Amino acid sequence: MTPLSAMKRLVAAGALSLVLCHPAFAQQTIKIGSILSITGPASFLGEPEDKTLRMYVDKINSAGGVGGKKIELVIYDDGGDANKARTFATRLIEDDKVVAMVGGSTTGTTMAMIPVFEEAQVPLISLGGAIEIIEPVRKYVFKTPHTDKMACEKIFENLKQRNLTKIAMISGTEGFSTSMRAQCTKVAPNYGIQIITEETYGPRDSDMTAQLTKIKNTAGIQAVVNAGFGQGPAIVTRNYAQLGMTATPLYQSHGVASKSFIELAGPAAEGVRLPAAALLVGDKLPDSDPQKKVVVDYKKTYEDTTKQPVSTFGGHAYDGLFILVEAMKRANSTDPKKLRDEIEKTKGFVGTGGVVNMSPTDHLGLDLSAFRTLEIKGGDWSLLAPGT
Structure with missing residues (x-):
């Protein structure tokens, strides 16, 4: 064997050893x-x-x-x-x-x-x-x-507690929003909720004033539910306030459960309610809560x-x-x-x-017990007591 061949074998053996011993190796x-x-x-x-x-x-x-x-x-x-x-x-x-x-x-x-x-x-x-x-x-x-179905049920549960049974829905047109709209329509009768009118918006829409104006002009609406996530619900919330609709309660989905929604919506988010995980209000939970x-x-x-x-x-x-x-x-x-x-x-x-x-x-x-009903107050999350 030539010295060069011997050297190649030695290098190859060393390389194999390195691979087998490397901690990132798949095995x-x-x-x-x-x-x-x-x-x-x-x-x-x-x-x-x-x-x-x-x-x-x-x-x-x-x-x-x-x-x-x-x-x-x-x-x-x-x-x-x-x-x-x-x-x-x-x-x-x-x-x-x-x-x-x-x-x-x-x-x-x-x-x-x-x-x-x-x-x-x-x-x-x-x-x-x-x-x-x-x-x-x-x-x-x-x-x-x-799930979106759980979000509908938690929102309708709170609406029923407030004796608000006639609602309008506004929904996005992407996957989650379309699914949530369908689930809300399906479970609404279980809670005695009537969906009087509906509107939709696309993922690239930057203004929902036209849709909300139609809702505002529909007689008998006691609350509005927005099935959506991303920037759309923040735009809906801002337009809602601009149209002077804040006397009618606005509910959002858990798809907006981050501080970025509050920042995007600004002061218009005040009073908005939504179902969300305990994570957003962890410091407000009682010490006895297993999730705290x-x-x-x-x-x-x-x-x-x-x-x-x-x-x-x-x-x-x-x-x-x-x-x-x-x-x-x-x-x-x-x-x-x-x-x-x-x-x-x-x-x-x-x-x-x-x-x-x-x-x-x-x-x-x-x-449903895994969901908490929150209200935005003073630019932060507020945990609602059961029945309120």
Whole structure:
């Protein structure tokens, strides 16, 4: 053997040894995927989700990982584009070989990815809002945010308590808003609510005065419900005040449950009510509330690390990650099928969104008690007492 050949063999052996011993090598880590809308029109969802996942994966790894293995987080930004989300989902499965996925910031991107994960038999824990993500139940699909149907029910519950039964609805036309509008229409009769008139707006509309003027001129309207998320509801809220409609109560969905909505809507947000997770009012919860410690700790960790106000959207990512981590511990495995089974068995998990109890027929595991009714007062969230 020539000296050069011997040297090549030695270098090759050394390189192989380096690969096998490297801590980031796939066999030494647990690959978890995440596809989020970090940029684009839904960045108010994806950005806090991204920061939350990175922050807590670092904390988990610093504490020794899961079962002695570090988590390797593979994140892609779909920019709110459903086609990109599906492409990245295929990449996570075929190239990255993830064992599970926590992500899908919106209903639209989640729905595009579901067939990929179902076919691959890899668990997907969505952060999207619409009930259609988990109804009908799909074997490998779960989610953490409260559903649009629950939002309708919580809003109607509060309206009924106030003897406000004749409402107008204004809704966005994208996935979540369309789904919530359909759910509200479906459950309204259960609460004695009559939807007298309806209007819609597109995702790029910058003024909803025309739609709101029609609502204002409709006789008998006692309250208005906006099914929407993103910048649309802030525009609706500002136009609502400009038209002098504030004597008629305005309700928003949990899709606006971040401080950015209050900032965008400005003083016009005063008095707006919405259903939201306990996370936004953690410091106002009684010490006996089982969620208080979790939400207060998460809020402090998030705000100290990011220097930004907490939102419920990052909390959804926190819940998804730790539901998955707890499932890994119980399964003592990273086999996707075993993880799926253990996620479905989640019981008594105290998260930022509520106390989660999943089952083969419920891949969310939250009931209406997980929602709190909030009112915006003085530019901040105020927790309403039951019955008010």
